[in-house]
Amino acid sequence: MFHKEGYKTIIITSLILVAFLLLFENFISIYWLQKSLMFLVLILFLLILYFFRDPKRVTELNENKIIAPADGKVVVVEEVLENEYFKDKRRQISIFMSPLNVHVTRYPIGGKIKYSKHHPGKYLVAWHPKSSELNERTTIVVENNTLGEILYRQVAGAMARRIVNYASVDHFAVQGDDAGFIKFGSRIDIFLPLDMEVKVKLDEETVGGNTIIASK
Secondary structure, three states: OEOHHHHHHHHHHHHHHHHHHHHHHHHOOOHHHHHHHHHHHHHHHHHHHHHOEOOOOOOOOOOOEEEOOOOEEEEEEEEEEEOOOOOEEEEEEEEEEOOOOOOEEEOOOOEEEEEEEEEOOEOOOOOOOOHHHHEOEEEEEEEEOOOEEEEEEEEEOOOOOOEEEOOOOOOEEOOOOEEEEEOOOEEEEEEEOOOOEEOOOOOOEEOOOOOEEEEO
């Protein structure tokens, strides 16, 4: 199944695919070249479909645990100063998503959405140390009675040109539900209180909606 953010891209790409196939068939007489170009265009189309896949996952709801908001690899686990919302020290966990990962963002906890803000910015590579502060990004804070306020940030990468965020202030988030989408390479940063127990390590692969990254 495909994510709704990909429908427009898939339709446009399908039309372009058909146009190229007709072009190759009618204007390229060299058989091996014609078939090679058709094959390449088809592969590119399949990659687009693969990128916008939206696997359905069942999240085991738990107010004491924080789940990974995205598929990818853990690239940061460190204590940092969070300057936008908390303005104090937090434990940051960052998950890098390659273009081949599922790019759906999921709510790491359930609760009331306290803050949701988009920031225009640069498009540094997503693993750059300053990308969390300089790149285009959205910052969302969700609060529940057990964990308090948890901040996560969608960060655009060098290839990403659109961040989709569904979080609206005062609405209630359900842990594991679809919270947005980032197109073509990006990362998610999660900022936790220092007293939480981190359950993941550097270079560990996460599964959005399933992997437990921290607990109270």
